[in-house]
Amino acid sequence: MxxxxxxxxxxxxxIPRYASNMTLIYLLRHCESSANKEGILAGRIGNIxxxxxxxxxxxxxxxxxxxxxx
Numbered sequence: 001m002x003x004x005x006x007x008x009x010x011x012x013x014x015i016p017r018y019a020s021n022m023t024l025i026y027l028l029r030h031c032e033s034s035a036n037k038e039g040i041l042a043g044r045i046g047n048i049x050x051x052x053x054x055x056x057x058x059x060x061x062x063x064x065x066x067x068x069x070x
Contacts, residue, residue, distance in 0.1 A: 026065070031057035
């Protein structure tokens with residue numbers, strides 16, 4: 001299932017009350033890179049820039065998580 005901005009912002013009223021003292025873990029995969037876009041398996045190659053879409057995805061995730069306290 002794809003992680004979407006809507007899922008990040010979802011209402012958490014479905015979490016049981018006893019879960020308030022539980023740790024919430026966010027799992028995020030990197031945004032689209034220029035290598036991903038070209039179908040290149042970059043592996044451990046360093047310094048691969050994000051594509052334009054990847055930058056947009058990163059800004060969306062940052063906005064969705066900005067109000068969270070870490």
